[in-house]
Amino acid sequence: MSLRRASTLRHPFPPRSRRSRACSSGNSRLRAGQPERHLHPLSLAAAAAYRTWADLLGRDGIAVLRYDKRFLTYPSLDPLTLTQDDQVEDALAAVRYLASRPEVDPARVFILGHSEGAALAPVAAARGPVRAVIAVAATALAIDSLVVEQLRASEDVPPGMAEDVDGQFRALRDGTFPADGEILGAGAEYWRQFISYTQRADSIAEALGRPVLVVQGLADPYLPGGTLQRSLDRWRAASVRSAAVELRTYAGLDHSLYDTASGAPGAGVIRAAGEWMKAR
Template structure:
């Protein structure tokens, strides 16, 4: 739009811009894939002609994400979050509507915002249990004093006496990576709620709890490693074995993903653990797992062979640096900065649209040098699995792109048996993904689209095996 200099129009121009006010709260629904919608909320403020703002992604439990730059000129709103490679440009058509384009990671999506939250039909989750339940539910708390954390959780107890015994066998659920609530809620799914309901209906008591520093639990999640989370699981075990309705000799763990790495850590040290069930559990070294994961997900998302090759080389170099200087975070950051700077200069196409070299480097280096990531990269679960003496069940789906099924199931079985424990069962379910949903590709982009939360076949195998091992 040409600059207007006629004095007589200045009043009209000012009124026009005021009427199309960009400040305030804006609500939109980003359709990232047919049937998969992600609600977003923009909060735009203005002071002395300078705009700023934050972004919320409620379904991902991400609130107050700082927006790097906000500009508003001639009814055009531009925002950028450089460390996420995210941009949005929209036209404020009225004080109640913005129409524009969202870009991230080389992908472009139309996105409209409105003053009022757009109603989106809740995703269909037919397996999610609804009250009243045919079992007793208890809200509980327990402590991990060494971590200065108080955990909030839920115990579900069958109302009937199991197999004629006065006390019940029990399983403690351990969540996957990232801060998770007791239901391990993700993209509208609540896997641990579904698992707990199924097992309890079949006579098995279940304890599930919010991770440290998450939901109703206290403590510091940031900076904690899988080894730290293992002490949380041990605290849950110590609490549960003193419950008046629980048979202390029949308490085990069921861990999903990273939880399947943590459960053997506890069982290897605590011989009171009656059993462990590993749901998409890890059986290969962390750096190998992440490289396999990166290749499989990248391929599913359509990356060409050359891009996959370059990504693999970059991962090998960066993970190798972390392993070489493990524990020396300043040195890791120094070496990664040198490598990434050169690599991005030589391959500028690796920088996502809307981001910058500096923003991408900061994001990658902060992630790779974190205590949790360092620990994952250097951890080989096989020696720990060799020390597990209780019964082990390992299950996974053939289309798991995050924890490749065949390799990890074979490693788990061979490692447990190497330690002299022959009571190990592995099951690979066809056409299940990392969340144990029936699927055709296994891509994480399908997780929210699928109505199934957890395969009934996998639930039955898990339940039957626990009953057999605790009868």
């Protein structure tokens, strides 16, 4: 299926400083686009963060293309048919679009992914002409086990829901889950691919053969209990095995790199990521 993706290209300022380019992918629910599309109820904080990141990177001379997930642009699409490979293809379409722009150096296109987008960014980079990857809040744990841990840690989840979802994921893994079944609003193939990519996130990054910067806030509520440490352990081990993988952690920053004390965005973190891109 050929689809047009709603997107926003943030040109760098001042124009003479266009030294590198970034394709920014989004979190588990929204890839941010134009201001009127920032009000998706599931991703207000993340969408505001993407807008801030694009502005900061633009001021540092980096053009940023942000785009919506296809189900936001096309609400009539059946969400149960969406797969992670569809979203990888959307990221590659963004890369191809950037590379086609006359003001963009096609050899200097990066992918910056957040949350779910961070898990998919190295996968997309392995399939396209991407110079390097920045993965923000990228888990190195299988997403099914992490989602269950998130549900168990949440005070807002109805009793028994975590166990019900755990049972659905176990059925998915052992092959007894219905092909047309649904888990938390997504279809079976979406979750199969998501599990595969997240449980191999560290090895996928290592095998990429291009620089991967993993950025993690240490006050991320979406990595409850011991999941944060387990994920960091895997990323640290990957950085030891491969000089191309680098892990940076930041105390007091949450899932979208906001300071949990002040509520301010982690501007210094994003600017540092921009400098990292410029150096490559």
